[in-house]
Amino acid sequence: xxxxxxxxxxxxxxxxxxxxxxxLFAEKGYYGTDMGExxxxxxVSKGSIYNYFDSKEDLFxxxxxxxxxxxxxxxxxxxxxxxxIYKQIEHIFQTGAEFILDNQDTMVxxxxxxxxxxxxxxxxxxxxxxKFTADHLKRELAKGIEQGIVRADLDINxxxxxINGLYILFVASLSTAYFRIRLKEYLExxxxxxSDNIQQHQAKIIEHIHKMLRPPKG
Amino acid sequence: xxxxxxxxxxxxxxxxxxxxxxxLFAEKGYYGTDMGExxxxxxVSKGSIYNYFDSKEDLFxxxxxxxxxxxxxxxxxxxxxxxxIYKQIEHIFQTGAEFILDNQDTMVxxxxxxxxxxxxxxxxxxxxxxKFTADHLKRELAKGIEQGIVRADLDINxxxxxINGLYILFVASLSTAYFRIRLKEYLExxxxxxSDNIQQHQAKIIEHIHKMLRPPKG
DNA sequence: TTTCGGTGACTGTACGTTCAGTCATTAACC
DNA sequence: GGTTAATGACTGAACGTACAGTCACCGAAA
Numbered sequence: 001x002x003x004x005x006x007x008x009x010x011x012x013x014x015x016x017x018x019x020x021x022x023x024l025f026a027e028k029g030y031y032g033t034d035m036g037e038x039x040x041x042x043x044v045s046k047g048s049i050y051n052y053f054d055s056k057e058d059l060f061x062x063x064x065x066x067x068x069x070x071x072x073x074x075x076x077x078x079x080x081x082x083x084x085i086y087k088q089i090e091h092i093f094q095t096g097a098e099f100i101l102d103n104q105d106t107m108v109x110x111x112x113x114x115x116x117x118x119x120x121x122x123x124x125x126x127x128x129x130x131k132f133t134a135d136h137l138k139r140e141l142a143k144g145i146e147q148g149i150v151r152a153d154l155d156i157n158x159x160x161x162x163i164n165g166l167y168i169l170f171v172a173s174l175s176t177a178y179f180r181i182r183l184k185e186y187l188e189x190x191x192x193x194x195s196d197n198i199q200q201h202q203a204k205i206i207e208h209i210h211k212m213l214r215p216p217k218g
Numbered sequence: 219x220x221x222x223x224x225x226x227x228x229x230x231x232x233x234x235x236x237x238x239x240x241x242l243f244a245e246k247g248y249y250g251t252d253m254g255e256x257x258x259x260x261x262v263s264k265g266s267i268y269n270y271f272d273s274k275e276d277l278f279x280x281x282x283x284x285x286x287x288x289x290x291x292x293x294x295x296x297x298x299x300x301x302x303i304y305k306q307i308e309h310i311f312q313t314g315a316e317f318i319l320d321n322q323d324t325m326v327x328x329x330x331x332x333x334x335x336x337x338x339x340x341x342x343x344x345x346x347x348x349k350f351t352a353d354h355l356k357r358e359l360a361k362g363i364e365q366g367i368v369r370a371d372l373d374i375n376x377x378x379x380x381i382n383g384l385y386i387l388f389v390a391s392l393s394t395a396y397f398r399i400r401l402k403e404y405l406e407x408x409x410x411x412x413s414d415n416i417q418q419h420q421a422k423i424i425e426h427i428h429k430m431l432r433p434p435k436g
Numbered sequence: 437t438t439t440c441g442g443t444g445a446c447t448g449t450a451c452g453t454t455c456a457g458t459c460a461t462t463a464a465c466c
Numbered sequence: 467g468g469t470t471a472a473t474g475a476c477t478g479a480a481c482g483t484a485c486a487g488t489c490a491c492c493g494a495a496a
Binding site: 025026027028029030031032033108109111112113114115116117118119122123126127130131134151154155157158159160161162164165166168169172176177178179181182183185186187188201204205208211212216217 | 243244245246247248249250251326327329330331332333334335336337340341344345348349352369372373375376377378379380382383384386387390394395396397399400401403404405406419422423426429430434435
């Protein structure tokens with residue numbers, strides 16, 4: 001949904017624009033973002049932005065899709081479907097965390113869609129967004145049960161819902177103000193979460209998932 | 219932080235105002251809410267609102283506190299501290315769900331604080347808000363371990379973080395557009411979540427928490 | 437000279453906040 | 467009981483700012 005012009009400009013200019021737009025939306029939120037300020041930061045004129053996109057809303061939706069695509073590529077592009085479900089979950093948390101810490105704004109823009117007053121975006125994207133992950137998790141859970149490494153008395157849909165929920169909570173704790181504070185409080189941390197101390201927390205969450213999924217004895 | 223005037227008006231008028239304000243903020247979000255429209259809906263004049271509160275921001279913070287207080291009273295006011303941790307968790311999910319379904323907007327306003335562009339609110343409230351629940355959960359987990367009904371190899375802080383995270387996810391799934399759609403997708407439901415079908419989902423989540431906490435054998 | 441990306445002053449609207457004044461109720465006094 | 471003064475909630479037009487979106491024009495390249 002970008003206009004032709006946006007496809008014609010140099011890759012460098014396009015990347016800078018996407019980066020600055022994502023950053024500004026992440027910082028100020030959708031309503032707080034001023035197209036004039038975006039123009040300044042991205043080093044283009046306001047008029048140019050409207051040569052690139054039809055509207056602010058259109059730009060925001062494009063960024064959501066674009067950033068979701070990036071994180072998906074980072075995670076699923078390097079995931080081996082032959083790994084067992086535990087290894088896959090570990091990979092998702094691991095590469096997901098790395099990606100978010102390097103691209104904090106990406107996840108913040110995505111989480112914007114979950115806010116009140118953003119229903120138009122939520123309705124347009126939630127189903128598409130979640131379906132991919134849901135299907136993948138459910139498939140792997142079913143496989144795990146067949147292999148006997150996941151307890152058979154679990155409701156697959158609900159289990160997938162919960163695992164993905166923990167993932168969302170985890171990345172939100174890395175990227176948005178409120179949840180970062182919450183994480184620090186709960187874990188009684190002295191410093192904010194960062195790429196150095198993250199490994200241990202992530203490992204503990206996965207340990208909890210193990211406890212939830214592993215068959216009672218074995 | 220309401221002004222004197224707000225305390226002096228009739229209880230009925232005050233309640234109506236709080237109700238309409240919560241409802242409008244929940245529907246449109248903080249930035250989408252127009253003080254003029256609020257005045258119309260609440261049946262007062264624009265000027266009166268500014269006799270009640272210093273500013274829009276001030277009003278929003280008050281509503282957050284007020285609504286958080288309501289849900290806390292509904293949940294913890296009816297919780298017996300002698301129950302074991304599993305019974306307590308069940309009670310929290312149960313009464314929490316009932317309260318949210320009857321007061322959807324309440325939770326939406328609270329969740330607003332987690333959105334980008336709302337940092338000023340997050341920073342002002344996150345610590346206070348989470349501390350209460352965190353302390354309660356950690357205390358009960360420690361007690362449970364002593365009693366031998368919770369596995370002793372769990373990290374208490376992380377476990378509390380996860381349980382409360384599941385609760386947030388659960389109530390978000392009952393109240394905000396994006397997460398309602400997500401829940402429906404994951405659980406392959408034909409209808410949206412409501413007070414009739416909620417019981418079963420809630421029971422399943424608690425089952426998962428049990429699997430995470432119960433000692434391996436016994 | 438046609439094409440096309442770029443520009444930024446401009447426009448119209450939306451909205452938070454203010455304020456000068458109104459009006460109903462209560463208090464004070466005779 | 468009647469008159470007057472004080473109180474304080476209430477009002478909505480008006481103000482100022484912010485900001486999404488437009489447009490008439492520019493300059494370079496082909």
